[in-house]
Amino acid sequence: xxxxxxxxxxxxxxxxxxxxxxxxxxxxxxxxxxxxxxxxxxxxxxxxxxxxxxxxxxxxxxxxxxxxxxxxxxxxxxxxxxxxxxxxxxxxxxxxxxxxxxxxxxxxxxxxxxxxxxxxxxxxxxxxxxxxxxxxxxxxxxxxxxxxxxxxxxxxxxxxxxxxxxxxxxxxxxxxxxxxxxxxxxxxxxxxxxxxxxxxxxxxxxxxxxxxxxxxxxxxxxxxxxxxxxxxxxxxxxxxxxxxxxxxxxxxxxxxxxxxxxxxxxxxxxxxxxxxxxxxxxxxxxxxxxxxxxxxx
Numbered sequence: 001x002x003x004x005x006x007x008x009x010x011x012x013x014x015x016x017x018x019x020x021x022x023x024x025x026x027x028x029x030x031x032x033x034x035x036x037x038x039x040x041x042x043x044x045x046x047x048x049x050x051x052x053x054x055x056x057x058x059x060x061x062x063x064x065x066x067x068x069x070x071x072x073x074x075x076x077x078x079x080x081x082x083x084x085x086x087x088x089x090x091x092x093x094x095x096x097x098x099x100x101x102x103x104x105x106x107x108x109x110x111x112x113x114x115x116x117x118x119x120x121x122x123x124x125x126x127x128x129x130x131x132x133x134x135x136x137x138x139x140x141x142x143x144x145x146x147x148x149x150x151x152x153x154x155x156x157x158x159x160x161x162x163x164x165x166x167x168x169x170x171x172x173x174x175x176x177x178x179x180x181x182x183x184x185x186x187x188x189x190x191x192x193x194x195x196x197x198x199x200x201x202x203x204x205x206x207x208x209x210x211x212x213x214x215x216x217x218x219x220x221x222x223x224x225x226x227x228x229x230x231x232x233x234x235x236x237x238x239x240x241x242x243x244x245x246x247x248x249x250x251x252x253x254x255x256x257x258x259x260x261x262x263x264x265x266x267x268x269x270x271x272x273x274x275x276x277x278x279x280x281x282x283x284x285x286x287x288x289x290x291x292x293x294x295x296x297x
Contacts, residue, residue, distance in 0.1 A: 045272070052077055052265040077266035089267060091242050092249035095161075097274065099234070099245060100227040103165045107223050108216060110170045115178025116204060116212075120190065130179070136172040141232070149236055159239040167233070171226075174219050181215040182208070217282040224278050228271075246271050 053073040081089045118130055148167045157163040185208060193203040209216075231247040238244055244252075250267050253260040 048265055049269055052262070052269045054265075055262060077262045078270075081263055081266055081270075088241065089249060089263075092244055092246045093270070095243055096228060096246040096271075099161055099164055100224055100274070102161065103168065103227040104220060104223045106165060106169050107171050107174060107227075108219050111174035111219065112178045112209075112212065112216065113204075114170060115175045115180075116182045116208065118175070119179045119182035120185075120187075120208075133172045133175050137176065145233070145236060148233070152237060158237065159243060161243075163237045164230075164234050164245075171223065174223060177219055178212070178215055181212060185211055217284070221275075221279055221282050225275055228275060 053075070055072060055074060055076070058072060118126055118133075144167075152158050152163040152167065155163075155166075157166065189207050189211075190203060193207050198206065229247060230245070231251065234245045235248050238248070246267070250264055250271065253264045253267070
């Protein structure tokens with residue numbers, strides 16, 4: 001009754017009509033602020049793209065000129081990447097693609113199973129395992145480099161894709177993320193599946209996994225970005241030039257004996273494309289996976 005009188009009072013005295021323009025202007029202001037921040041975020045990528053078409057001599061002489069329309073543009077930088085002395089760029093790109101695909105698949109698959117198990121099943125030592133996951137999340141990755149390096153040497157997987165992928169097959173952040181997401185899944189579906197005679201594996205793969213699609217979309221993008229941009233560990237685990245990943249190869253273009261800024265810009269432009277493609281195909285699941293649970297009824 002009180003809500004009805006309140007709504008009637010607002011409609012009679014025009015309170016509701018005055019509030020709408022304020023909300024509209026607030027949305028416009030927020031939109032303009034987001035557009036401005038987006039432009040500031042995209043400007044460096046634009047100049048990186050423009051610089052990739054400039055000759056190396058112009059970059060060294062004038063640097064990255066803040067011009068929206070460059071005077072000199074050439075495809076020589078991209079040509080040298082694939083056919084010139086730095087033609088090994090294709091090997092670097094292939095290595096990064098293979099490592100990113102395998103590492104993302106293994107990490108997402110195993111982390112989802114571990115996080116789901118910690119959230120749904122009750123067993124002795126469950127809280128201890130979860131505390132261990134949180135502790136590993138707080139440990140800087142640089143501290144683990146030496147024991148991980150000794151581990152891959154003893155396993156004889158140094159300078160292999162397995163040596164790069166195996167130490168990070170179950171990332172703690174992904175386990176934590178899947179556990180928190182699985183805690184919000186309805187338990188009635190578990191009981192219904194068990195009553196219908198479905199096995200625990202069937203419940204997970206047929207019932208729970210489709211419900212965890214937003215979490216999968218978010219972790220796929222985050223894990224793919226981590227694997228694609230990883231530099232320190234592949235630099236330690238890989239030795240041969242043919243097995244180097246793209247970040248290592250691009251960093252090798254800058255040496256004390258010469259700076260190939262032109263090819264570096266061209267290679268950096270091409271290195272951004274896979275992450276953009278992954279985000280385009282998973283953006284809905286990524287956004288819903290990060291915002292799920294932010295608003296509760």
